[in-house]
Amino acid sequence: MKVLVIGTGAVGSYFGFKLAQSGAEVSMLARSDYDHVRDHGIHLSTTEGDFHFQPKQVVRHAAELVDPESGAAIKPDYVMLCIKVVEGADRIGLLRDAVGPETAIVLVSNGIDVEREVAEAFPDNEIISGLAFIGVTRIAPGRIHHEAYGNLSLGSYPHGVSEKTRLLAEAYQAAGVKCVATDNIGTARWQKCVWNAAFNPVSVLCGLNTGDILAHQEAFIRTLMQEVCAIAAAVGHPLPETLVDKSIHSTLKMPPYKTSMLVDFEAGRPLETEAILGNAVRAGQEVGAAAPHLETVYALMKLKQAAAAKGG
Amino acid sequence: MKVLVIGTGAVGSYFGFKLAQSGAEVSMLARSDYDHVRDHGIHLSTTEGDFHFQPKQVVRHAAELVDPESGAAIKPDYVMLCIKVVEGADRIGLLRDAVGPETAIVLVSNGIDVEREVAEAFPDNEIISGLAFIGVTRIAPGRIHHEAYGNLSLGSYPHGVSEKTRLLAEAYQAAGVKCVATDNIGTARWQKCVWNAAFNPVSVLCGLNTGDILAHQEAFIRTLMQEVCAIAAAVGHPLPETLVDKSIHSTLKMPPYKTSMLVDFEAGRPLETEAILGNAVRAGQEVGAAAPHLETVYALMKLKQAAAAKGG
Numbered sequence: 001m002k003v004l005v006i007g008t009g010a011v012g013s014y015f016g017f018k019l020a021q022s023g024a025e026v027s028m029l030a031r032s033d034y035d036h037v038r039d040h041g042i043h044l045s046t047t048e049g050d051f052h053f054q055p056k057q058v059v060r061h062a063a064e065l066v067d068p069e070s071g072a073a074i075k076p077d078y079v080m081l082c083i084k085v086v087e088g089a090d091r092i093g094l095l096r097d098a099v100g101p102e103t104a105i106v107l108v109s110n111g112i113d114v115e116r117e118v119a120e121a122f123p124d125n126e127i128i129s130g131l132a133f134i135g136v137t138r139i140a141p142g143r144i145h146h147e148a149y150g151n152l153s154l155g156s157y158p159h160g161v162s163e164k165t166r167l168l169a170e171a172y173q174a175a176g177v178k179c180v181a182t183d184n185i186g187t188a189r190w191q192k193c194v195w196n197a198a199f200n201p202v203s204v205l206c207g208l209n210t211g212d213i214l215a216h217q218e219a220f221i222r223t224l225m226q227e228v229c230a231i232a233a234a235v236g237h238p239l240p241e242t243l244v245d246k247s248i249h250s251t252l253k254m255p256p257y258k259t260s261m262l263v264d265f266e267a268g269r270p271l272e273t274e275a276i277l278g279n280a281v282r283a284g285q286e287v288g289a290a291a292p293h294l295e296t297v298y299a300l301m302k303l304k305q306a307a308a309a310k311g312g
Numbered sequence: 313m314k315v316l317v318i319g320t321g322a323v324g325s326y327f328g329f330k331l332a333q334s335g336a337e338v339s340m341l342a343r344s345d346y347d348h349v350r351d352h353g354i355h356l357s358t359t360e361g362d363f364h365f366q367p368k369q370v371v372r373h374a375a376e377l378v379d380p381e382s383g384a385a386i387k388p389d390y391v392m393l394c395i396k397v398v399e400g401a402d403r404i405g406l407l408r409d410a411v412g413p414e415t416a417i418v419l420v421s422n423g424i425d426v427e428r429e430v431a432e433a434f435p436d437n438e439i440i441s442g443l444a445f446i447g448v449t450r451i452a453p454g455r456i457h458h459e460a461y462g463n464l465s466l467g468s469y470p471h472g473v474s475e476k477t478r479l480l481a482e483a484y485q486a487a488g489v490k491c492v493a494t495d496n497i498g499t500a501r502w503q504k505c506v507w508n509a510a511f512n513p514v515s516v517l518c519g520l521n522t523g524d525i526l527a528h529q530e531a532f533i534r535t536l537m538q539e540v541c542a543i544a545a546a547v548g549h550p551l552p553e554t555l556v557d558k559s560i561h562s563t564l565k566m567p568p569y570k571t572s573m574l575v576d577f578e579a580g581r582p583l584e585t586e587a588i589l590g591n592a593v594r595a596g597q598e599v600g601a602a603a604p605h606l607e608t609v610y611a612l613m614k615l616k617q618a619a620a621a622k623g624g
Contacts, residue, residue: 202612202615205517205612205615205616206612206615206616206618206619207616207619208615208618208619208622212615212618212619212622213615216614216615216618217611217614217615220607220608220611292604292605292608293604293605293607293608295532295605296532296604296605296608296609297608297612299529299532300514300517300518300609300612302528302529303514303517303518303520303524303525303528303529304517304518304519306518306520306524306528307518307519307520307524310520310524
């Protein structure tokens with residue numbers, strides 16, 4: 001199994017490494033971290049110990065992925081895009097030279113409806129949609145710190161489990177990753193969005209961690225989550241009735257923490273606001289599912305980001 | 313006409329000075345600025361020139377307001393409370409020793425339903441409710457900078473125009489203040505709240521001035537304003553249908569500026585969130601007028617203030 005992982009951030013590095021552990025031939029496409037990763041590979045400090053991961057090849061552009069002897073272009077069985085879906089991220093451009101006729105495109109990212117643009121650009125390729133549940137951080141170029149979890153959900157887009165999806169999931173399982181192949185990854189995306197669309201933007205708007213937010217405004221967070229559930233149901237992805245309760249309870253059980261979006265905001269990095277919140281709000285508007293609390297949070301996030309862009 | 317103005321901030325200083333210009337005998341109660349105002353009076357730089365205002369007496373507590381010869385307590389005809397309605401402001405305590413049986417209490421402040429607490433504490437006194445429309449800033453103790461406007465609306469609480477209200481309005485008019493005595497000050501409060509409840513909290517949550525807010529999210533601001541209008545109508549204060557349009561247009565015509573609440577927030581001062589936004593939301597909830605966008609802004613303001621209190 002030949003794989004190109006695009007993105008040497010925390011998620012790409014960790015799940016590229018795990019796939020290599022399963023015996024796959026894994027190359028990495030690095031952008032800002034290219035020099036370091038080419039020279040030193042990737043160092044991972046994980047809950048199971050420290051590891052060094054030397055990718056098969058490290059490239060800066062997909063066109064550089066060639067057989068070293070013949071110079072012939074390599075088109076991998078899977079190209080796995082592990083970058084955040086943010087403004088300015090040219091996902092199609094990054095994929096263009098990596099994808100051959102038989103290449104399956106694997107999209108590992110948060111958000112709703114993030115596959116459509118890629119599926120439209122590569123109408124003849126299989127799209128596999130993935131969700132990572134993991135606490136992992138890139139602490140420096142080529143240095144990854146893994147703190148908790150490490151689960152992966154994979155499903156063929158828009159639904160089903162293809163042969164290629166099943167084989168990828170089995171490779172991860174062979175490396176000890178709790179990986180499930182799901183018939184309906186769209187529903188899984190909405191399910192994850194319930195937490196993300198509520199906590200991530202609210203944390204950015206007020207600058208508080210999960211524990212403080214719940215201590216002051218648990219009912220408000222529940223309202224936001226319920227609006228996401230209502231939109232999901234209206235667009236054909238009904239979620240379990242107990243989901244909001246369970247999300248709140250599991251968050252209360254964890255130590256309070258800063259959301260990844262607040263961490264990104266404080267670091268001045270672009271945010272996944274559109275993928276997580278904007279797409280959910282628009283999905284609701286298309287089917288007439290009212291979500292006034294989410295819409296308000298979305299409008300305020302746009303203003304907050306306009307202020308940040310202005311240097312405020 | 314004997315008057316005690318409580319508060320030597322921008323509004324108290326300006327409208328105390330104007331009343332003195334009309335010939336009234338105006339004393340001032342100063343808190344943090346006491347030493348300076350006692351020794352130097354108040355200097356006003358206004359659109360009509362620079363003025364020095366020496367109050368009849370300057371006191372730190374209302375009990376100090378005594379006839380200098382006889383030592384007898386003076387109970388003024390009007391006690392005018394010109395402080396912001398914020399957490400920790402002990403309005404009843406400030407008024408207690410100032411109020412005699414014939415004293416009318418004048419409340420000049422923003423917000424909805426800010427009279428009730430005072431009316432309940434002084435059930436036998438006349439309450440006059442006031443709204444200032446003025447661009448005026450306290451730039452240092454006893455130093456006031458007046459930039460624009462200078463209008464005052466006065467009305468008896470809960471409605472009507474009493475003899476004392478009429479006399480006070482005439483005193484202001486004699487000093488050149490555009491002062492109107494209105495039969496329904498409650499409606500006037502809701503009308504002013506339409507702008508305040510939308511722009512003030514949103515500016516704090518995103519850190520933008522009025523121009524930037526409208527450039528990015530005019531429709532959202534209109535939605536918030538319409539919710540305030542709907543609540544006002546539901547509690548018996550129907551507002552003109554053209555009000556939202558007019559508020560937007562007049563804001564667009566003015567140079568972009570930081571709201572007073574954003575200025576207060578950045579200076580670490582307490583905010584009028586409850587008086588302006590919380591009371592409006594609660595009034596809506598009491599009569600079942602849905603205002604989900606306002607409720608969301610209110611929940612986020614509570615979180616933002618919790619973060620600020622935590623030192624965030």
